[in-house]
Amino acid sequence: MFDYLEKQLPKLIMAPTAIVMLVCMYGFIGWTAVLSFTKSRMLPQWEFVGWEQYERLFANPRWHVALDNLLVFTLLFIIIALLLGLMLAILLDRNIRNDGALRTIYLYPMAVSFIVTGTAWKWILNPGLGIEKMVRDLGFTDFEFRWLVDPDMAIYTIVIAAVWQSSGFVMAMFLAGLRGVDDSLIKAAQMDGASTFRTYWHVILPVMRPVFFGAVVILSHIAIKSFDLVQSLTGGGPGYSSDLPATFMYTHAFSRAQMGLGAASAMVMLAGVMAIIVPYLYSELRGKKS
Amino acid sequence: MKTKLTGLALATMMAIAPSAQAGEVEVLHWWTSGGEATSVAFLKKQLAESGVDWVDFAVAGGGGESAMTVLKSRAISGNSPTAAQIKGPSIQEWGELGFLSSIDDVAKANNWDEILPEVVSDVMKYQGEYVAAPVNVHRVNWLWANPEVFSKAGATIPTTWDDFMVQAQKLKDAGYIALAHGGQAWQDATVFEAVVLGVGGADYYNKAFVQADMDALNSATTKEVFETFGKLRQFVDINSPGRDWNLATSMVINGEAGMQIMGDWAKGEFKVAGKNAGTDYVCVAAPGTSGAYTFNVDSFAFFNQSDAESTAAQKVMAKEILSEDFQRVFNLNKGSIPARLGMARTEFDSCAHDSMDAFVASSASGSLVPSFAHGMAVSEAISGAIYDSATQFFNSDDSADQGVAQLVAAVAAAK
Amino acid sequence: MRASTTSHKLYKTLFITLLLAAALVYLAPLYVMLTTSFKGIEEIRNGNILALPDSLNTSAWSKAWSSACTGGDCYGLAPYFWNSMRIVLPAVLISTVIGALNGYVLSQWRFRGSNFLFGALLFGCFIPFQVILLPMAMLLAWLGLANTVTGLVLVHVIYGVAFTTLFFRNYYVGIPTELVRAARLDGAGFFAIFRHVFLPLSSPIIVVSVIWQFTQIWNDFLFGVVYSGPGTQPITVALNNLVNTTMGGKEYNVDMAAAVIAALPTLVVYLVAGKYFVRGLTAGAVKG
Numbered sequence: 001m002f003d004y005l006e007k008q009l010p011k012l013i014m015a016p017t018a019i020v021m022l023v024c025m026y027g028f029i030g031w032t033a034v035l036s037f038t039k040s041r042m043l044p045q046w047e048f049v050g051w052e053q054y055e056r057l058f059a060n061p062r063w064h065v066a067l068d069n070l071l072v073f074t075l076l077f078i079i080i081a082l083l084l085g086l087m088l089a090i091l092l093d094r095n096i097r098n099d100g101a102l103r104t105i106y107l108y109p110m111a112v113s114f115i116v117t118g119t120a121w122k123w124i125l126n127p128g129l130g131i132e133k134m135v136r137d138l139g140f141t142d143f144e145f146r147w148l149v150d151p152d153m154a155i156y157t158i159v160i161a162a163v164w165q166s167s168g169f170v171m172a173m174f175l176a177g178l179r180g181v182d183d184s185l186i187k188a189a190q191m192d193g194a195s196t197f198r199t200y201w202h203v204i205l206p207v208m209r210p211v212f213f214g215a216v217v218i219l220s221h222i223a224i225k226s227f228d229l230v231q232s233l234t235g236g237g238p239g240y241s242s243d244l245p246a247t248f249m250y251t252h253a254f255s256r257a258q259m260g261l262g263a264a265s266a267m268v269m270l271a272g273v274m275a276i277i278v279p280y281l282y283s284e285l286r287g288k289k290s
Numbered sequence: 291m292k293t294k295l296t297g298l299a300l301a302t303m304m305a306i307a308p309s310a311q312a313g314e315v316e317v318l319h320w321w322t323s324g325g326e327a328t329s330v331a332f333l334k335k336q337l338a339e340s341g342v343d344w345v346d347f348a349v350a351g352g353g354g355e356s357a358m359t360v361l362k363s364r365a366i367s368g369n370s371p372t373a374a375q376i377k378g379p380s381i382q383e384w385g386e387l388g389f390l391s392s393i394d395d396v397a398k399a400n401n402w403d404e405i406l407p408e409v410v411s412d413v414m415k416y417q418g419e420y421v422a423a424p425v426n427v428h429r430v431n432w433l434w435a436n437p438e439v440f441s442k443a444g445a446t447i448p449t450t451w452d453d454f455m456v457q458a459q460k461l462k463d464a465g466y467i468a469l470a471h472g473g474q475a476w477q478d479a480t481v482f483e484a485v486v487l488g489v490g491g492a493d494y495y496n497k498a499f500v501q502a503d504m505d506a507l508n509s510a511t512t513k514e515v516f517e518t519f520g521k522l523r524q525f526v527d528i529n530s531p532g533r534d535w536n537l538a539t540s541m542v543i544n545g546e547a548g549m550q551i552m553g554d555w556a557k558g559e560f561k562v563a564g565k566n567a568g569t570d571y572v573c574v575a576a577p578g579t580s581g582a583y584t585f586n587v588d589s590f591a592f593f594n595q596s597d598a599e600s601t602a603a604q605k606v607m608a609k610e611i612l613s614e615d616f617q618r619v620f621n622l623n624k625g626s627i628p629a630r631l632g633m634a635r636t637e638f639d640s641c642a643h644d645s646m647d648a649f650v651a652s653s654a655s656g657s658l659v660p661s662f663a664h665g666m667a668v669s670e671a672i673s674g675a676i677y678d679s680a681t682q683f684f685n686s687d688d689s690a691d692q693g694v695a696q697l698v699a700a701v702a703a704a705k
Numbered sequence: 706m707r708a709s710t711t712s713h714k715l716y717k718t719l720f721i722t723l724l725l726a727a728a729l730v731y732l733a734p735l736y737v738m739l740t741t742s743f744k745g746i747e748e749i750r751n752g753n754i755l756a757l758p759d760s761l762n763t764s765a766w767s768k769a770w771s772s773a774c775t776g777g778d779c780y781g782l783a784p785y786f787w788n789s790m791r792i793v794l795p796a797v798l799i800s801t802v803i804g805a806l807n808g809y810v811l812s813q814w815r816f817r818g819s820n821f822l823f824g825a826l827l828f829g830c831f832i833p834f835q836v837i838l839l840p841m842a843m844l845l846a847w848l849g850l851a852n853t854v855t856g857l858v859l860v861h862v863i864y865g866v867a868f869t870t871l872f873f874r875n876y877y878v879g880i881p882t883e884l885v886r887a888a889r890l891d892g893a894g895f896f897a898i899f900r901h902v903f904l905p906l907s908s909p910i911i912v913v914s915v916i917w918q919f920t921q922i923w924n925d926f927l928f929g930v931v932y933s934g935p936g937t938q939p940i941t942v943a944l945n946n947l948v949n950t951t952m953g954g955k956e957y958n959v960d961m962a963a964a965v966i967a968a969l970p971t972l973v974v975y976l977v978a979g980k981y982f983v984r985g986l987t988a989g990a991v992k993g
Contacts, residue, residue: 009895010814013806017866018822024841024863025829032836041671042383043366044839056703061696062678088727091720100979104972105728107916108735111971113924115945116964119957120734120741123754128529134755149473149531151685164731172916173872176909180879210875217827217871218917225833228926235474238531239685240678250835254362255355256674257383258704266836273831281824316935319776322946327774334777347935348776349942350949356930363838363931367846536955540750 029270036263044259053264062240063265066248069155070272073244074223076159077166081219082212084163085170090200092171093178103175106168114165118232121161122148125233151241154234158226158242161233166222170215177211178204213284217277224273245269313603314343317590318364318374320357322350325558325623332619336610342603347371365389370593372604376422377589378413378666384591385416391594391601393608394419400609405630407649409658410587413666422591423611424629426621429645430553430584430661431484431576434539434560437569439466439548447549447574451488451518454577458525461548469522470538470547473531475681477538479663479673481551482680485519488578492657499676500660500667502705508698516683516693523684531685542571551576553586553664557625557641573641575648582657583648586664587629675700735965742766742962749957765956769963773956775946782966785943789923790970791854792939796861797918803862804869804914805907809899811870812877813885823874830867838931845932852934860932861922868921869914876910877903912978919974940967 005012039049057063088106109117124130125148135143147153181204189199205212227246230236236243245265253262315337321330334344349357354375361374370389384390397403397420403411406424414422435447440457443464448454458468471477487495490511497506506512527547530538539559541547550556560571567573575582590611595601610616617628622637627645635643652658660666662673679697682688688696741749742765743758771781811823841860842851850856880903888898929939944967948960 006894010810010819011816013810014819014822017803017807017826017870020863020866021826021829024837024844025832026825028837028840029829029832031840032832042380043362043387059699059703062682088724091724094720100976102724102728103979104975105731107975108968108972109731110916110920111924111975112735112738112964112968113926113941113944115926115941116738116948116960116967117734119948119960120737122532123737124733126529126532128527129754133753146528149528154531164734168731169917169920172913176876176913179909180876207879210878214871214875218868221831224831227835234532237475237681237685238473239682240475241685246833246835249833250359251355251674253835254359255670256704257380257670258674263836266833269833270831274828277828277831278824281827285820285824317777320949322774322776322949327776327779330777331774331779344777345935346777348778348946349930350776350946356945359838360931363842364851366839367842367851369846369851534955544751 032263032266036260036267038260038263040259040263042257042259049260053260054268056261057264057268062243063245063248065240066243066245067272069242070224070245070269072155073159073162073226074220076156077162077223078216078219080159080163081167081170082215084167085215086174088167088171089174089178093175094196103172106171108168109165110169114161114228114232116232117165118161118229121157121233125157125160148234149238151238154238154242158230158233158244162222162226162229165229166219170219173211173215173218174208177208181207216280220273220277224269313599314345315372315600315603315607316345316347317607318347318349318357318361318371319590320348320350320354320375322348325625329620329623333607333610333616336613336616337607340606340610342606365593370595372595372600373590373592373607375588376591377587378660378664379669380665381413381422381589381591382416383669385421389593390416390421391592391604392419392421393423393592393605396420396605396608400612402612405612405632407629407631407653409585409653409660410629413587413660414589420608422589423608424587424589425611425617426588426624426626427629427645427649428553428555428586428588428624428626428661428664429648430480430586430664431487431551431579431582432554432556432641433484433549433551433574433576434542434556435549435572435574436542436545436547437572439542439545443548445548447572448577449574449580451485451577455521458548462525466545467527467541467547468525468549470541470550471526471530472533472535472538473526473681473685474533474535475677476663477535477552478681478684479677480553481522482515482519482676482684483584483661483663484551484576484579485522486515487582487584487659488576489515489518492582492659495659499662502668502672502701504698504702507701508694512694512697513690516690516697519680519684520688520690520693554625554627554641554645557639567640573644581648581652581655582659583645583652584659584661585649586661586666588626669704671704672701675704738961738965742958742965744958746956746958762958765958765962766966768956769947769959769966773947773959773963775943782940782943782947782963785938785940786966788854788933788937789939789941792857792861792929792937793919793922793970796858796865796922797915799858800862800865800869800918801911801914803866804871805873805904805911806899807866807870808873808875808877809903811874813880813882813903814895823870826867826870830864834864834927838927842931852932852937854937857928857932857937857939860928861925864928865918865921868917872910872914872917873907876907880906908981912981916974916978920971923971 035044036053037048037050038045039047092102127146127149132143132145147157185203186199189203225246226244227250230242230244230247234242236247249262249265252258252265319330321327337344349360357375364370376384402420410424410427414420414424439461440447443461443466445457445460448457461468471481486499494506494511497503498512535552536559538550539552539556542550543560543563543565565571592604592608595604612630614633617630617633618637621628627642635646662668662676665673679700682696683693737754740758743761745762748759769781771783772779773781811819845851845856850859884902885898888902924941926941926945930942933939933942944963947963
């Protein structure tokens with residue numbers, strides 16, 4: 001009896017998580033899926049209209065802007081944050097014994113709520129107040145840095161702010177990973193006369209594969225949900241040129257009384273995530289098994 | 291310091307009369323700063339005097355966007371607040387969903403039908419009964435100008451949109467920013483609204499932007515509106531996208547820019563900077579709208595309550611909102627004019643006097659129109675569509691034809 | 706030999722310069738916030754945002770802490786600070802413990818379908834939080850937890866567990882399964898192995914998990930605003946109320962001071978947790 005319980009213990013431990021996940025994640029996703037087929041406006045109304053909300057969604061030019069932006073933003077954000085985080089982690093790990101102060105500096109952006117940091121960034125990126133003005137005051141009067149107010153470039157300022165905010169955390173994850181790497185591995189590699197670069201590339205990074213996996217999941221999660229970032233930095237502007245699906249959805253579901261449309265946009269977002277994340281999850285988790 | 295005193299006074303008061311409570315009101319609102327918060331504190335104090343406890347439930351952000359999210363999740367879980375700051379056609383939508391409670395007996399007892407202008411009281415009623423109480427009337431179609439800048443540039447303050455282009459060019463040539471503007475969707479819509487009214491007139495405005503009549507929207511007048519609106523792009527500085535409206539106002543205050551189109555709340559900024567109406571700055575109706583009036587009325591709607599005590603407290607609150615005291619203090623703080631008619635006007639400034647006169651005159655002439663940029667005219671879905679079209683047009687090189695086409699498509703899709 | 710030491714030194718100097726330069730860039734927004742918080746309103750309106758303040762004016766700080774208006778009440782951020790603490794501490798603790806156990810099971814005690822469960826958990830957290838607002842509100846009301854601190858803690862634990870599980874699972878995956886096997890042969894049980902073998906190795910990842918959870922929950926606005934009531938609103942809601950004006954003027958100095966105040970607890974967590982980060986290094990060395 002006791003043995004049986006002991007054997008089932010791992011499953012018992014996972015059970016509450018599994019049940020809550022079923023209800024509060026998949027249950028609610030289902031709820032939203034149903035909602036997206038209704039004509040719901042201000043509050044949920046269970047009057048079904050088929051695919052009408054989806055048709056409306058894809059007829060909306062703003063939605064297409066939001067989707068394009070998501071693609072650009074997610075790719076750039078994940079790649080830059082990963083590279084920068086990894087670079088900072090390696091440099092910190094190798095060169096500085098007592099890295100407390102620097103580590104905290106790279107991490108602090110995560111601590112500061114974007115509700116206000118957005119204002120600081122807005123000032124820094126604004127041509128009339130921030131970088132452009134500063135450089136011009138130094139004598140380079142032709143200098144231009146106007147991404148924030150340029151409808152074609154505004155989305156890149158969101159990338160900058162997002163990388164600033166999250167790369168420190170990626171660094172922390174890599175740092176934890178680097179410090180978990182068996183020293184004997186490194187020593188063995190160095191004994192074989194491998195250069196530092198080769199040691200990292202062939203020995204250390206492969207061991208850190210789960211850390212990469214974790215970082216990618218976390219970053220894509222942040223990217224897809226980026227909301228207050230957009231809200232406080234550009235407000236989706238100029239025009240709606242820097243809108244993202246998350247802001248699109250929130251605005252339509254809650255302040256424009258188009259809940260059905262909002263639900264439809266959420267489902268499209270999830271479908272998009274599914275197309276990209278599921279294969280990745282599958283290959284990573286399967287690869288581990290063998 | 292002032293706010294600290296109010297809080298202190300309140301605390302002492304509560305300590306003296308804690309037992310004489312006729313219940314409490316939980317009020318969801320988004321007035322959290324400066325003059326607005328002071329006004330709310332005043333209402334809170336007045337209610338305390340009548341023995342009603344005020345439970346403050348403030349959620350700011352995005353012109354009430356967050357507050358509405360909170361309200362919806364509270365309502366759907368059967369847990370509505372006593373009162374919430376809702377305005378315009380939304381009151382009807384909440385009424386239709388069966389959430390609002392009638393305060394018609396308070397309204398009857400206090401003659402609301404007499405003291406409120408009809409355009410205002412219509413908005414406050416659902417199926418003929420009052421479900422909400424108005425606190426103020428904002429005029430949105432104002433042009434704020436710095437006379438010193440104008441005289442230096444040799445320009446005069448424009449009264450039509452055609453004249454606007456001429457004078458703005460003079461300002462621009464003299465090295466000033468002609469139009470101080472913050473490129474946020476709601477500000478783009480505010481300017482767009484002034485152009486609609488100035489170019490198309492009140493009848494067109496009502497047809498196209500209140501009734502959302504497709505023929506009126508898809509017309510030559512709309513094209514003319516977009517042409518005029520498009521010409522304004524050149525008079526706005528490059529740094530405008532994302533700028534807060536009050537920073538745009540300070541550009542007018544410190545003489546960087548000539549003028550701004552903004553509702554009467556802009557007055558607060560001039561006041562804080564120690565400027566006087568008429569001498570340091572002028573307030574005139576936006577070009578082409580001098581006889582017309584775009585109104586924006588803030589109000590509190592009352593939600594169904596399960597217990598009698600809260601319902602009673604609700605009615606005390608409704609009565610206090612329409613009291614002369616509250617209407618006076620609130621509107622002096624906020625720059626608007628009282629919703630109730632016939633109040634003493636000596637304490638109000640000259641811009642407010644103009645607003646009061648224009649309100650009465652435009653009401654008689656039929657050119658008193660609800661503001662679509664501030665959620666008074668059309669459903670949230672349609673006003674959202676107009677926002678998107680206006681802001682997208684203003685921040686691109688689209689032609690007027692493209693502007694019309696986009697607007698028509700967006701409004702049709704939102705219906 | 707000597708040449709390689711010099712080039713080594715050269716590299717080291719180069720790297721440290723790089724790190725310091727990066728630090729400057731990271732600090733820029735904080736610099737703007739801090740300097741602004743010490744300026745007067747006139748100075749902000751007319752001056753250069755990058756300039757140092759004319760004088761150290763701390764009135765914005767005291768106002769932000771104790772007398773700025775966050776609605777009809779004007780008691781500053783102070784009352785909300787403690788609300789946040791009451792939400793964050795239990796939520797971080799509970800979600801980290803659950804995450805550690807989950808990660809331990811998913812990496813070392815796999816059963817049929819455990820990988821699928823993990824994948825489903827990860828994918829599930831990609832649901833945009835905005836869509837769960839209404840159904841979750843109904844669920845909380847049904848549980849009788851609407852607008853309570855307990856309800857908020859519950860929500861944060863539910864949506865945080867996926868991440869804490871991810872952290873621990875990925876960390877524990879690197880620990881050889883032979884360790885568990887050997888311990889079991891010695892007669893140690895599920896919890897004994899966890900306590901004596903895994904927990905002592907876990908400090909770096911506990912730090913990562915706590916940093917993530919603390920930051921996420923402390924800075925959360927969406928759940929905090931929707932599931933709190935009057936009296937239980939967290940600090941982000943108060944901060945948002947303080948900085949947002951619909952039609953009133955903005956006091957940027959108070960806004961910036963308030964933002965820094967609201968960020969202080971997280972910064973403290975980073976500093977304190979950092980110590981254990983270094984200790985984790987030693988733990989890692991023991992393993993090797």
